[in-house]
Amino acid sequence: MPAERAVIQKAMTRFTGVTGSDLDTLTVRVFTDFAMCFSDLVSTNRQLATLRTSHVGNVEGVERLASLSGGLISLTAHVGNWELAGRLLAGKSARPTHVVVSPDEARELQRWVRRDGEGVRFVSRSRPTVSLELFAALRRGEVVGVQGDRALGTRGDVEVPFFGRPARFPLGPFLLSSGAGVPLLPAFCILDAQYRYVVKIAEPFIAVRGEEEAAARTWVAALEAIVREYPTQWFNFFDIWEPFDQ
Amino acid sequence: MEIDKVLEELKVIMVERLKFEPSRLPDLSLATVLPKDIEGSLGLDSLDFIELSIGIEERFGFVIDEAQDLEAHFQSLGTLVEYIKSRLADR
Numbered sequence: 259m260p261a262e263r264a265v266i267q268k269a270m271t272r273f274t275g276v277t278g279s280d281l282d283t284l285t286v287r288v289f290t291d292f293a294m295c296f297s298d299l300v301s302t303n304r305q306l307a308t309l310r311t312s313h314v315g316n317v318e319g320v321e322r323l324a325s326l327s328g329g330l331i332s333l334t335a336h337v338g339n340w341e342l343a344g345r346l347l348a349g350k351s352a353r354p355t356h357v358v359v360s361p362d363e364a365r366e367l368q369r370w371v372r373r374d375g376e377g378v379r380f381v382s383r384s385r386p387t388v389s390l391e392l393f394a395a396l397r398r399g400e401v402v403g404v405q406g407d408r409a410l411g412t413r414g415d416v417e418v419p420f421f422g423r424p425a426r427f428p429l430g431p432f433l434l435s436s437g438a439g440v441p442l443l444p445a446f447c448i449l450d451a452q453y454r455y456v457v458k459i460a461e462p463f464i465a466v467r468g469e470e471e472a473a474a475r476t477w478v479a480a481l482e483a484i485v486r487e488y489p490t491q492w493f494n495f496f497d498i499w500e501p502f503d504q
Numbered sequence: 505m506e507i508d509k510v511l512e513e514l515k516v517i518m519v520e521r522l523k524f525e526p527s528r529l530p531d532l533s534l535a536t537v538l539p540k541d542i543e544g545s546l547g548l549d550s551l552d553f554i555e556l557s558i559g560i561e562e563r564f565g566f567v568i569d570e571a572q573d574l575e576a577h578f579q580s581l582g583t584l585v586e587y588i589k590s591r592l593a594d595r
Contacts, residue, residue: 386539387575389550390568393557397569414551433551437558 262495272421273489287490295339319459329396329440335407335481336493343447343457344403356381356395357403396438404431406477411502416471418478425498432473435465444480510585517559534582566591
């Protein structure tokens with residue numbers, strides 16, 4: 259996978275500043291961390307919810323989730339075991355959770371990791387009207403889980419500095435937040451040194467009507483902080499700064 | 505509310521919220537298809553549908569919270585007018 263290796267090296271250089279053999283070590287670590295997280299995802303998805311929680315050491319900021327009522331957008335990224343985090347958070351909420359996935363992901367991974375149930379429903383964003391379903395779900399007080407680190411390559415992207423260089427991020431979650439008047443809750447699921455997962459829930463915030471780009475910058479700052487702390491657990495195997503040039 | 509009145513209100517939403525070119529308004533009819541990727545449609549994308557939802561809620565005064573059939577209601581201006589009329593009648 260030379261192309262993926264090259265973009266990971268570029269990203270690691272920007273995230274950490276390392277070069278030479280240290281850069282090679284970090285690059286390999288990205289792939290091993292990804293393998294660990296993905297295999298855990300496949301195996302835990304086949305387990306009962308009660309067993310699944312045994313893989314999680316701590317949920318930092320869970321009180322932030324408990325303090326929120328009504329509709330909510332759980333905003334995450336391809337960091338650590340984001341899918342496991344989604345199921346865990348859904349299990350802690352009495353509200354149905356609609357997880358937005360790309361059409362390709364839904365088709366190729368459905369059998370292994372996109373299993374509806376336990377309050378989670380996967381929604382492909384292949385149809386433009388999917389935003390209607392999500393908007394209505396938020397109006398009903400339900401949860402929408404969405405990845406905030408994959409640009410669409412459409413007018414639905416916004417450019418935000420990421421590690422000092424402009425990168426594109428999806429604007430949709432912030433338009434949903436401002437339109438439905440519901441908070442965004444950044445959440446990440448990190449593999450720790452003891453190979454247990456730590457869920458980190460950041461401070462919730464609401465996108466203000468007309469100021470969705472500012473909300474996107476708030477999100478990107480949260481993403482940048484977690485990637486800075488865990489650079490080998492951000493699993494973006496393409497160039498975040500030039501995603502559509504490849 | 506009459507069909508023509510609902511349609512006119514939707515056209516206002518199209519211009520004010522979706523930045524639709526006013527000169528194209530005479531082309532709109534009940535048969536006009538909305539979602540993109542359908543030949544002859546207005547080409548609305550997911551962001552447009554969020555704006556449209558907000559505009560309808562504000563202008564007609566009801567909350568869009570259905571768990572079923574929303575996609576079908578938003579297929580064309582005709583189906584959308586019927587949906588809005590039925591929601592208004594339920595109040």
